[in-house]
Amino acid sequence: MPIDKNQVKKVAKLSRISLDDSKLESLSKDLVSILNFVEELNKLDTNEIKPLTSVIDKSLDTRDDTVSDGQIKDQILKNSPEKNEDFFIVPKVVD
Amino acid sequence: MNDLNDISLSEIIKLVKSKKISSVELANHFINNIKKGKKLNSFITTCFDQTIKDSKNFDKKQNFDGLLPGIPIAVKDLFCTKNIKTTAGSKILENFVPTYESTVTNNLWEEGAILLGKLNCDEFAMGSSNETSFFGNVINPLENNFVPGGSSGGSATALAASLTPATIGTDTGGSIRQPASFTGTVGLKPTYGLCSRWGIVAFASSLDQAGPMTKNVEDCALMLEAISGYDKKDSTSINRKKENYSKNLKRTIKGIKIGIPKEYRVDNMPKEIDQLWKNGIDILKKSGAKIIDISLPHTKYALPTYYIVAPAEASSNLARYDGIKYGYRSKKGNNLIEMYEHTRAEGFGDEVKRRVLIGTYVLSSGYYDAYYLKAQKVRKLIKGDFDNSFREVDAILTPSTPSSAFKIGEKANDPISMYLNDIFTVPVNLAGLPAISIPAGKDHKGHPLGLQLITKALDEQKILNIAFAMEKEIDFKQSLNRWWE
Numbered sequence: 001m002p003i004d005k006n007q008v009k010k011v012a013k014l015s016r017i018s019l020d021d022s023k024l025e026s027l028s029k030d031l032v033s034i035l036n037f038v039e040e041l042n043k044l045d046t047n048e049i050k051p052l053t054s055v056i057d058k059s060l061d062t063r064d065d066t067v068s069d070g071q072i073k074d075q076i077l078k079n080s081p082e083k084n085e086d087f088f089i090v091p092k093v094v095d
Numbered sequence: 096m097n098d099l100n101d102i103s104l105s106e107i108i109k110l111v112k113s114k115k116i117s118s119v120e121l122a123n124h125f126i127n128n129i130k131k132g133k134k135l136n137s138f139i140t141t142c143f144d145q146t147i148k149d150s151k152n153f154d155k156k157q158n159f160d161g162l163l164p165g166i167p168i169a170v171k172d173l174f175c176t177k178n179i180k181t182t183a184g185s186k187i188l189e190n191f192v193p194t195y196e197s198t199v200t201n202n203l204w205e206e207g208a209i210l211l212g213k214l215n216c217d218e219f220a221m222g223s224s225n226e227t228s229f230f231g232n233v234i235n236p237l238e239n240n241f242v243p244g245g246s247s248g249g250s251a252t253a254l255a256a257s258l259t260p261a262t263i264g265t266d267t268g269g270s271i272r273q274p275a276s277f278t279g280t281v282g283l284k285p286t287y288g289l290c291s292r293w294g295i296v297a298f299a300s301s302l303d304q305a306g307p308m309t310k311n312v313e314d315c316a317l318m319l320e321a322i323s324g325y326d327k328k329d330s331t332s333i334n335r336k337k338e339n340y341s342k343n344l345k346r347t348i349k350g351i352k353i354g355i356p357k358e359y360r361v362d363n364m365p366k367e368i369d370q371l372w373k374n375g376i377d378i379l380k381k382s383g384a385k386i387i388d389i390s391l392p393h394t395k396y397a398l399p400t401y402y403i404v405a406p407a408e409a410s411s412n413l414a415r416y417d418g419i420k421y422g423y424r425s426k427k428g429n430n431l432i433e434m435y436e437h438t439r440a441e442g443f444g445d446e447v448k449r450r451v452l453i454g455t456y457v458l459s460s461g462y463y464d465a466y467y468l469k470a471q472k473v474r475k476l477i478k479g480d481f482d483n484s485f486r487e488v489d490a491i492l493t494p495s496t497p498s499s500a501f502k503i504g505e506k507a508n509d510p511i512s513m514y515l516n517d518i519f520t521v522p523v524n525l526a527g528l529p530a531i532s533i534p535a536g537k538d539h540k541g542h543p544l545g546l547q548l549i550t551k552a553l554d555e556q557k558i559l560n561i562a563f564a565m566e567k568e569i570d571f572k573q574s575l576n577r578w579w580e
Contacts, residue, residue: 003456007456008452011452011455011456011459012452014455014459015410015439015451015452015455016414016417016432016435016436016439017436017439017440017443017448017451017452018433018436018437018439018440019440020440027448027449027452030449030510031449031452031453031456033510033511034402034449034453034510034511035453035456037398037399037402037511037514038399038400038402038403038466038470039399040395040396040399041396041399041400041403041469041470041473042469044393044396044473044476046469046472046473046476049472049473049475049476050472050475051468051471051472051474051475052471052472052474052475052478053301053471054301054331055287055301055478055525055526055527055552056287056288056331056333056527058333060330060331061327061330061332061334063327072194075194075195076420078192078194079190079191079192079194079420079421079422080419080420080421081418081419081421081422081423081424082419082424088419088420090419090431090434091428091429091430091431091433091434092430092431093430093431
């Protein structure tokens, strides 16, 4: 058993996804079957292998750290579900 | 003007250039088809007023310089389109209206194309049947109750049913090639970095690529030429000269070395698929190709590797959906953290949740080395298999999928059986290579089956040229009775 219900709850907490207890059972079952499926990789000895982090044979492009646009406050706020003049509105975070 | 449904994009362009048809007439034809095609559920958003306005504008200006002069085109709803709703098939982006345009769609408009609307897809492109979309199943035009594949299912259906003359999708593990195979169309996943990812809703950034879906190989070359190219806004974009894929398209098989990987002959593979593959090999042989048996020994580890790497990247990418900057926000929760948790619980569907949870788990402290690092190492071996093979062969031929289109609901309750659909397509994404699926035959139900060609990175011209030659020999005929109208 690669993962139990308590671990699923913990991972849901880390993922910031609230989980209904009614869904916990079936979701845990799915996650167990997926994790069992990927266990296959343990059959391979990879001690000497370097991890592949990019398929492209180059390092990432860099650019000068300069402003390339700006004055787009309206665009940035446009899709916010709750805003007030120049601000995003969030639930209260300090008492 | 029913014959417009039976001709290719390239033929339509000829009609436009010779002024036998105007852009407005074309737009009206496809708008009409879309209105009559509602049962297929392939569109999430349409923008017909804008389409007509843009096509009238084209007809007035009469500028035929672009590759796609005045051509109306619908695109997968994963591409951000300025001032047009972009949902990624998710409730969490149900009302998201981008203030910017993705690079690849912008490339289409620069070439003269005009937007028809946005096409349905699996939620955040996570799925192989289009059943995970918040906006409902897409229907395969071949037969009611059958899936079109996924995640670019809306794109495949709209194309096959002639609701758009060509389209673009995205492919993270087979999301262009598998639906192309299921609908009798052509789909190409380009080399990682050939087409810009800027402005595409991200799923798994080291695997995602945009690519064309078309009715034939000639159209595919044209569309690839239109969308590809360096973009400084994408840090993994490859900086090289743009190629003229359509101009350089010619049928080439003679003398080409084709590898046949034995590991793709999987257990329980339907006889029809095996036969399809053999037919493909025969065609290549007869046309003068040299067939070479090859081995890609780590093939069986590709899917398990993918189901660590892709969810890991997805869990990071989807962390941005917090109900604050854009997208859906839950009304529940007494504090900030609870608001996040309810927003994401209500905004994401089940498959997306599964993958975010798996991704979070394999990246979490204590498990990172055992899962994520391990998968990156195996990924290296999988890429190494291909690198070795391409010292010996020009291209690799495999089936595109282990089955034809399945029924809606048939695999929906078992994530693993759904994942197995991508068994032949996933290795290519892990290695960053280009691959095409072309229609190559039909099963006993008359449903299309595809063959896949793979080459080394940046060999798109070679893939297209081999596919162009095979297409002629295969002579695949699609017959749709337009039952949905």
